[in-house]
Amino acid sequence: MSTVRLLLLGLMATFSVAVKCRDNYKYNVYLLFDSSYNTSRTDWNRMKAFTSKLISTVDVGPNKGHIGLGQFSQDLEPIFDLSVYISKTTILQEITGLRQLAPQRATGQALATVRQLGYLTNSLHGSQADAATVLVLFLGGPSDNQTLAIREATHLRKEGVQIFVVTYPVNLPEAAAIAGSAARVILLTPLGIIDNLLLTLLNLLCT
Known part of the structure:
Protein backbone atom coordinates (compact mmCIF):
# COMPACT_ATOMS: atom_id res chain seq x y z
CA MET A 1 0.00 0.00 0.00
CA SER A 2 1.39 3.43 -0.96
CA THR A 3 2.58 5.95 1.62
CA VAL A 4 -0.04 8.45 0.42
CA ARG A 5 -2.86 5.93 0.81
CA LEU A 6 -1.67 5.01 4.30
CA LEU A 7 -1.65 8.69 5.22
CA LEU A 8 -5.17 9.16 3.87
CA LEU A 9 -6.45 6.17 5.81
CA GLY A 10 -4.79 7.46 8.96
CA LEU A 11 -6.31 10.90 8.58
CA MET A 12 -9.74 9.47 7.82
CA ALA A 13 -9.59 7.46 11.02
CA THR A 14 -9.44 10.70 13.02
CA PHE A 15 -12.90 11.78 11.82
CA SER A 16 -15.81 10.47 13.87
CA VAL A 17 -18.88 12.01 12.21
CA ALA A 18 -21.99 9.86 11.89
CA VAL A 19 -25.34 10.91 10.44
CA LYS A 20 -28.42 8.92 9.42
CA CYS A 21 -29.86 9.86 6.03
CA ARG A 22 -33.53 9.55 5.14
CA ASP A 23 -34.36 6.72 2.74
CA ASN A 24 -35.26 8.86 -0.28
CA TYR A 25 -32.66 11.60 -0.03
CA LYS A 26 -30.84 12.81 -3.12
CA TYR A 27 -28.28 15.49 -3.80
CA ASN A 28 -25.99 17.05 -6.38
CA VAL A 29 -22.42 17.66 -5.22
CA TYR A 30 -19.48 18.94 -7.24
CA LEU A 31 -16.09 18.56 -5.58
CA LEU A 32 -13.69 21.21 -6.86
CA PHE A 33 -10.02 20.83 -5.90
CA ASP A 34 -7.45 23.59 -5.90
CA SER A 35 -4.53 21.67 -7.40
CA SER A 36 -1.97 24.43 -7.11
CA TYR A 37 1.34 23.02 -5.96
CA ASN A 38 1.75 26.00 -3.64
CA THR A 39 -0.28 23.90 -1.19
CA SER A 40 1.94 21.73 1.00
CA ARG A 41 1.84 17.99 0.39
CA THR A 42 0.55 17.36 3.92
CA ASP A 43 -2.29 19.85 3.52
CA TRP A 44 -3.09 18.48 0.06
CA ASN A 45 -3.44 14.97 1.48
CA ARG A 46 -5.57 16.23 4.36
CA MET A 47 -8.00 17.79 1.87
CA LYS A 48 -8.23 14.47 0.03
CA ALA A 49 -8.77 12.62 3.30
CA PHE A 50 -11.64 14.93 4.21
CA THR A 51 -13.25 14.28 0.82
CA SER A 52 -12.81 10.54 1.17
CA LYS A 53 -14.59 10.66 4.53
CA LEU A 54 -17.50 12.56 2.98
CA ILE A 55 -17.83 10.12 0.07
CA SER A 56 -17.61 7.13 2.40
CA THR A 57 -20.51 8.46 4.46
CA VAL A 58 -23.15 9.11 1.77
CA ASP A 59 -24.93 7.04 -0.87
CA VAL A 60 -24.08 7.42 -4.55
CA GLY A 61 -26.29 6.33 -7.44
CA PRO A 62 -28.78 7.33 -10.16
CA ASN A 63 -31.60 8.09 -7.70
CA LYS A 64 -29.44 9.05 -4.73
CA GLY A 65 -26.33 11.16 -4.80
CA HIS A 66 -24.87 12.56 -7.99
CA ILE A 67 -21.23 13.53 -7.54
CA GLY A 68 -18.93 15.39 -9.90
CA LEU A 69 -15.21 16.01 -9.53
CA GLY A 70 -12.88 18.60 -11.00
CA GLN A 71 -9.56 20.20 -10.24
CA PHE A 72 -7.94 23.46 -11.23
CA SER A 73 -4.79 25.49 -11.11
CA GLN A 74 -4.71 27.72 -14.18
CA ASP A 75 -7.76 26.10 -15.84
CA LEU A 76 -10.55 23.78 -14.73
CA GLU A 77 -9.83 20.13 -15.47
CA PRO A 78 -13.09 18.13 -15.18
CA ILE A 79 -12.59 14.54 -14.00
CA PHE A 80 -16.24 13.42 -14.22
CA ASP A 81 -19.61 15.16 -13.96
CA LEU A 82 -22.83 14.41 -12.10
CA SER A 83 -24.20 12.24 -14.90
CA VAL A 84 -21.50 9.58 -14.45
CA TYR A 85 -22.90 7.18 -11.87
CA ILE A 86 -19.70 5.54 -10.77
CA SER A 87 -19.12 3.54 -7.62
CA LYS A 88 -17.78 4.93 -4.38
CA THR A 89 -14.68 2.82 -4.88
CA THR A 90 -13.99 4.47 -8.24
CA ILE A 91 -14.64 7.96 -6.85
CA LEU A 92 -12.24 7.31 -3.98
CA GLN A 93 -9.63 6.03 -6.41
CA GLU A 94 -10.00 9.18 -8.51
CA ILE A 95 -9.60 11.37 -5.41
CA THR A 96 -6.54 9.44 -4.27
CA GLY A 97 -5.06 9.81 -7.75
CA LEU A 98 -5.40 13.60 -7.95
CA ARG A 99 -2.08 15.36 -8.46
CA GLN A 100 -1.00 18.94 -7.92
CA LEU A 101 -0.67 20.70 -11.27
CA ALA A 102 0.89 24.18 -11.34
CA PRO A 103 1.56 27.28 -9.21
CA GLN A 104 -1.49 29.25 -10.37
CA ARG A 105 -4.66 29.37 -8.28
CA ALA A 106 -7.30 30.66 -10.72
CA THR A 107 -10.29 30.00 -8.47
CA GLY A 108 -12.51 32.60 -10.12
CA GLN A 109 -12.01 31.18 -13.59
CA ALA A 110 -12.74 27.66 -12.34
CA LEU A 111 -15.95 28.80 -10.65
CA ALA A 112 -16.95 30.67 -13.80
CA THR A 113 -16.50 27.51 -15.87
CA VAL A 114 -18.57 25.45 -13.42
CA ARG A 115 -21.33 28.06 -13.57
CA GLN A 116 -21.28 28.79 -17.30
CA LEU A 117 -21.26 25.13 -18.31
CA GLY A 118 -23.93 24.24 -15.75
CA TYR A 119 -21.98 21.47 -14.05
CA LEU A 120 -24.30 21.75 -11.02
CA THR A 121 -27.48 23.17 -12.53
CA ASN A 122 -27.95 21.56 -15.95
CA SER A 123 -29.69 18.19 -16.23
CA LEU A 124 -27.46 17.37 -19.20
CA HIS A 125 -24.61 17.19 -16.70
CA GLY A 126 -26.66 15.05 -14.31
CA SER A 127 -28.17 17.69 -12.03
CA GLN A 128 -31.29 16.41 -10.26
CA ALA A 129 -34.30 18.62 -9.65
CA ASP A 130 -35.57 19.01 -6.08
CA ALA A 131 -32.23 17.99 -4.61
CA ALA A 132 -29.71 19.75 -2.41
CA THR A 133 -27.14 21.25 -4.78
CA VAL A 134 -23.73 21.84 -3.27
CA LEU A 135 -20.30 22.91 -4.43
CA VAL A 136 -17.48 21.85 -2.12
CA LEU A 137 -14.41 23.95 -2.92
CA PHE A 138 -11.03 22.87 -1.58
CA LEU A 139 -8.89 25.99 -1.43
CA GLY A 140 -5.24 25.72 -0.45
CA GLY A 141 -4.55 29.45 -0.26
CA PRO A 142 -5.55 32.90 -1.56
CA SER A 143 -6.93 33.00 -5.09
CA ASP A 144 -4.99 34.79 -7.81
CA ASN A 145 -8.03 37.04 -8.37
CA GLN A 146 -10.14 37.12 -5.21
CA THR A 147 -12.60 39.64 -6.64
CA LEU A 148 -13.43 37.34 -9.54
CA ALA A 149 -13.68 34.30 -7.26
CA ILE A 150 -16.13 36.03 -4.92
CA ARG A 151 -18.20 37.41 -7.81
CA GLU A 152 -18.52 34.02 -9.51
CA ALA A 153 -19.38 32.34 -6.22
CA THR A 154 -22.10 34.93 -5.63
CA HIS A 155 -23.59 34.14 -9.06
CA LEU A 156 -23.59 30.42 -8.24
CA ARG A 157 -25.33 31.00 -4.91
CA LYS A 158 -27.99 33.09 -6.66
CA GLU A 159 -28.60 30.08 -8.93
CA GLY A 160 -29.34 27.94 -5.87
CA VAL A 161 -25.92 26.37 -5.38
CA GLN A 162 -24.86 26.11 -1.74
CA ILE A 163 -21.11 26.49 -1.32
CA VAL A 170 -5.21 32.15 7.07
CA ASN A 171 -7.64 32.09 4.13
CA LEU A 172 -10.84 32.51 6.16
CA PRO A 173 -11.91 35.99 4.90
CA GLU A 174 -11.89 35.02 1.22
CA ALA A 175 -13.39 31.61 1.95
CA ALA A 176 -16.26 33.14 3.94
CA ALA A 177 -16.99 35.57 1.11
CA ILE A 178 -17.05 32.71 -1.41
CA ALA A 179 -19.28 30.52 0.77
CA GLY A 180 -21.51 33.43 1.76
CA SER A 181 -21.00 32.69 5.45
CA ALA A 182 -18.16 31.75 7.76
CA ALA A 183 -20.44 28.96 9.01
CA ARG A 184 -19.89 27.20 5.68
CA VAL A 185 -16.12 27.36 5.83
CA ILE A 186 -14.53 24.11 6.95
CA LEU A 187 -11.15 24.79 8.52
CA LEU A 188 -8.78 21.86 8.36
CA THR A 189 -7.65 22.55 11.93
CA PRO A 190 -8.57 21.63 14.58
CA LEU A 191 -10.15 18.24 13.86
CA GLY A 192 -13.13 18.91 16.12
CA ILE A 193 -14.19 21.79 13.89
CA ILE A 194 -13.89 19.52 10.86
CA ASP A 195 -16.25 17.02 12.47
CA ASN A 196 -18.79 19.71 13.38
CA LEU A 197 -18.89 21.24 9.91
CA LEU A 198 -18.81 17.92 8.11
CA LEU A 199 -21.89 17.03 10.14
CA THR A 200 -23.54 20.27 8.96
CA LEU A 201 -22.78 19.38 5.35
CA LEU A 202 -24.02 15.81 5.72
CA ASN A 203 -27.24 16.96 7.37
CA LEU A 204 -27.82 19.32 4.45
CA LEU A 205 -27.41 16.48 1.96
CA CYS A 206 -29.28 13.81 3.88
CA THR A 207 -32.38 15.56 5.22
Whole structure:
Protein backbone atom coordinates (compact mmCIF):
# COMPACT_ATOMS: atom_id res chain seq x y z
CA MET A 1 0.00 0.00 0.00
CA SER A 2 1.39 3.43 -0.96
CA THR A 3 2.58 5.95 1.62
CA VAL A 4 -0.04 8.45 0.42
CA ARG A 5 -2.86 5.93 0.81
CA LEU A 6 -1.67 5.01 4.30
CA LEU A 7 -1.65 8.69 5.22
CA LEU A 8 -5.17 9.16 3.87
CA LEU A 9 -6.45 6.17 5.81
CA GLY A 10 -4.79 7.46 8.96
CA LEU A 11 -6.31 10.90 8.58
CA MET A 12 -9.74 9.47 7.82
CA ALA A 13 -9.59 7.46 11.02
CA THR A 14 -9.44 10.70 13.02
CA PHE A 15 -12.90 11.78 11.82
CA SER A 16 -15.81 10.47 13.87
CA VAL A 17 -18.88 12.01 12.21
CA ALA A 18 -21.99 9.86 11.89
CA VAL A 19 -25.34 10.91 10.44
CA LYS A 20 -28.42 8.92 9.42
CA CYS A 21 -29.86 9.86 6.03
CA ARG A 22 -33.53 9.55 5.14
CA ASP A 23 -34.36 6.72 2.74
CA ASN A 24 -35.26 8.86 -0.28
CA TYR A 25 -32.66 11.60 -0.03
CA LYS A 26 -30.84 12.81 -3.12
CA TYR A 27 -28.28 15.49 -3.80
CA ASN A 28 -25.99 17.05 -6.38
CA VAL A 29 -22.42 17.66 -5.22
CA TYR A 30 -19.48 18.94 -7.24
CA LEU A 31 -16.09 18.56 -5.58
CA LEU A 32 -13.69 21.21 -6.86
CA PHE A 33 -10.02 20.83 -5.90
CA ASP A 34 -7.45 23.59 -5.90
CA SER A 35 -4.53 21.67 -7.40
CA SER A 36 -1.97 24.43 -7.11
CA TYR A 37 1.34 23.02 -5.96
CA ASN A 38 1.75 26.00 -3.64
CA THR A 39 -0.28 23.90 -1.19
CA SER A 40 1.94 21.73 1.00
CA ARG A 41 1.84 17.99 0.39
CA THR A 42 0.55 17.36 3.92
CA ASP A 43 -2.29 19.85 3.52
CA TRP A 44 -3.09 18.48 0.06
CA ASN A 45 -3.44 14.97 1.48
CA ARG A 46 -5.57 16.23 4.36
CA MET A 47 -8.00 17.79 1.87
CA LYS A 48 -8.23 14.47 0.03
CA ALA A 49 -8.77 12.62 3.30
CA PHE A 50 -11.64 14.93 4.21
CA THR A 51 -13.25 14.28 0.82
CA SER A 52 -12.81 10.54 1.17
CA LYS A 53 -14.59 10.66 4.53
CA LEU A 54 -17.50 12.56 2.98
CA ILE A 55 -17.83 10.12 0.07
CA SER A 56 -17.61 7.13 2.40
CA THR A 57 -20.51 8.46 4.46
CA VAL A 58 -23.15 9.11 1.77
CA ASP A 59 -24.93 7.04 -0.87
CA VAL A 60 -24.08 7.42 -4.55
CA GLY A 61 -26.29 6.33 -7.44
CA PRO A 62 -28.78 7.33 -10.16
CA ASN A 63 -31.60 8.09 -7.70
CA LYS A 64 -29.44 9.05 -4.73
CA GLY A 65 -26.33 11.16 -4.80
CA HIS A 66 -24.87 12.56 -7.99
CA ILE A 67 -21.23 13.53 -7.54
CA GLY A 68 -18.93 15.39 -9.90
CA LEU A 69 -15.21 16.01 -9.53
CA GLY A 70 -12.88 18.60 -11.00
CA GLN A 71 -9.56 20.20 -10.24
CA PHE A 72 -7.94 23.46 -11.23
CA SER A 73 -4.79 25.49 -11.11
CA GLN A 74 -4.71 27.72 -14.18
CA ASP A 75 -7.76 26.10 -15.84
CA LEU A 76 -10.55 23.78 -14.73
CA GLU A 77 -9.83 20.13 -15.47
CA PRO A 78 -13.09 18.13 -15.18
CA ILE A 79 -12.59 14.54 -14.00
CA PHE A 80 -16.24 13.42 -14.22
CA ASP A 81 -19.61 15.16 -13.96
CA LEU A 82 -22.83 14.41 -12.10
CA SER A 83 -24.20 12.24 -14.90
CA VAL A 84 -21.50 9.58 -14.45
CA TYR A 85 -22.90 7.18 -11.87
CA ILE A 86 -19.70 5.54 -10.77
CA SER A 87 -19.12 3.54 -7.62
CA LYS A 88 -17.78 4.93 -4.38
CA THR A 89 -14.68 2.82 -4.88
CA THR A 90 -13.99 4.47 -8.24
CA ILE A 91 -14.64 7.96 -6.85
CA LEU A 92 -12.24 7.31 -3.98
CA GLN A 93 -9.63 6.03 -6.41
CA GLU A 94 -10.00 9.18 -8.51
CA ILE A 95 -9.60 11.37 -5.41
CA THR A 96 -6.54 9.44 -4.27
CA GLY A 97 -5.06 9.81 -7.75
CA LEU A 98 -5.40 13.60 -7.95
CA ARG A 99 -2.08 15.36 -8.46
CA GLN A 100 -1.00 18.94 -7.92
CA LEU A 101 -0.67 20.70 -11.27
CA ALA A 102 0.89 24.18 -11.34
CA PRO A 103 1.56 27.28 -9.21
CA GLN A 104 -1.49 29.25 -10.37
CA ARG A 105 -4.66 29.37 -8.28
CA ALA A 106 -7.30 30.66 -10.72
CA THR A 107 -10.29 30.00 -8.47
CA GLY A 108 -12.51 32.60 -10.12
CA GLN A 109 -12.01 31.18 -13.59
CA ALA A 110 -12.74 27.66 -12.34
CA LEU A 111 -15.95 28.80 -10.65
CA ALA A 112 -16.95 30.67 -13.80
CA THR A 113 -16.50 27.51 -15.87
CA VAL A 114 -18.57 25.45 -13.42
CA ARG A 115 -21.33 28.06 -13.57
CA GLN A 116 -21.28 28.79 -17.30
CA LEU A 117 -21.26 25.13 -18.31
CA GLY A 118 -23.93 24.24 -15.75
CA TYR A 119 -21.98 21.47 -14.05
CA LEU A 120 -24.30 21.75 -11.02
CA THR A 121 -27.48 23.17 -12.53
CA ASN A 122 -27.95 21.56 -15.95
CA SER A 123 -29.69 18.19 -16.23
CA LEU A 124 -27.46 17.37 -19.20
CA HIS A 125 -24.61 17.19 -16.70
CA GLY A 126 -26.66 15.05 -14.31
CA SER A 127 -28.17 17.69 -12.03
CA GLN A 128 -31.29 16.41 -10.26
CA ALA A 129 -34.30 18.62 -9.65
CA ASP A 130 -35.57 19.01 -6.08
CA ALA A 131 -32.23 17.99 -4.61
CA ALA A 132 -29.71 19.75 -2.41
CA THR A 133 -27.14 21.25 -4.78
CA VAL A 134 -23.73 21.84 -3.27
CA LEU A 135 -20.30 22.91 -4.43
CA VAL A 136 -17.48 21.85 -2.12
CA LEU A 137 -14.41 23.95 -2.92
CA PHE A 138 -11.03 22.87 -1.58
CA LEU A 139 -8.89 25.99 -1.43
CA GLY A 140 -5.24 25.72 -0.45
CA GLY A 141 -4.55 29.45 -0.26
CA PRO A 142 -5.55 32.90 -1.56
CA SER A 143 -6.93 33.00 -5.09
CA ASP A 144 -4.99 34.79 -7.81
CA ASN A 145 -8.03 37.04 -8.37
CA GLN A 146 -10.14 37.12 -5.21
CA THR A 147 -12.60 39.64 -6.64
CA LEU A 148 -13.43 37.34 -9.54
CA ALA A 149 -13.68 34.30 -7.26
CA ILE A 150 -16.13 36.03 -4.92
CA ARG A 151 -18.20 37.41 -7.81
CA GLU A 152 -18.52 34.02 -9.51
CA ALA A 153 -19.38 32.34 -6.22
CA THR A 154 -22.10 34.93 -5.63
CA HIS A 155 -23.59 34.14 -9.06
CA LEU A 156 -23.59 30.42 -8.24
CA ARG A 157 -25.33 31.00 -4.91
CA LYS A 158 -27.99 33.09 -6.66
CA GLU A 159 -28.60 30.08 -8.93
CA GLY A 160 -29.34 27.94 -5.87
CA VAL A 161 -25.92 26.37 -5.38
CA GLN A 162 -24.86 26.11 -1.74
CA ILE A 163 -21.11 26.49 -1.32
CA PHE A 164 -18.83 25.03 1.31
CA VAL A 165 -15.14 25.92 1.32
CA VAL A 166 -12.53 23.63 2.85
CA THR A 167 -9.45 25.70 3.62
CA TYR A 168 -7.02 26.95 6.28
CA PRO A 169 -7.43 29.68 8.93
CA VAL A 170 -5.21 32.15 7.07
CA ASN A 171 -7.64 32.09 4.13
CA LEU A 172 -10.84 32.51 6.16
CA PRO A 173 -11.91 35.99 4.90
CA GLU A 174 -11.89 35.02 1.22
CA ALA A 175 -13.39 31.61 1.95
CA ALA A 176 -16.26 33.14 3.94
CA ALA A 177 -16.99 35.57 1.11
CA ILE A 178 -17.05 32.71 -1.41
CA ALA A 179 -19.28 30.52 0.77
CA GLY A 180 -21.51 33.43 1.76
CA SER A 181 -21.00 32.69 5.45
CA ALA A 182 -18.16 31.75 7.76
CA ALA A 183 -20.44 28.96 9.01
CA ARG A 184 -19.89 27.20 5.68
CA VAL A 185 -16.12 27.36 5.83
CA ILE A 186 -14.53 24.11 6.95
CA LEU A 187 -11.15 24.79 8.52
CA LEU A 188 -8.78 21.86 8.36
CA THR A 189 -7.65 22.55 11.93
CA PRO A 190 -8.57 21.63 14.58
CA LEU A 191 -10.15 18.24 13.86
CA GLY A 192 -13.13 18.91 16.12
CA ILE A 193 -14.19 21.79 13.89
CA ILE A 194 -13.89 19.52 10.86
CA ASP A 195 -16.25 17.02 12.47
CA ASN A 196 -18.79 19.71 13.38
CA LEU A 197 -18.89 21.24 9.91
CA LEU A 198 -18.81 17.92 8.11
CA LEU A 199 -21.89 17.03 10.14
CA THR A 200 -23.54 20.27 8.96
CA LEU A 201 -22.78 19.38 5.35
CA LEU A 202 -24.02 15.81 5.72
CA ASN A 203 -27.24 16.96 7.37
CA LEU A 204 -27.82 19.32 4.45
CA LEU A 205 -27.41 16.48 1.96
CA CYS A 206 -29.28 13.81 3.88
CA THR A 207 -32.38 15.56 5.22
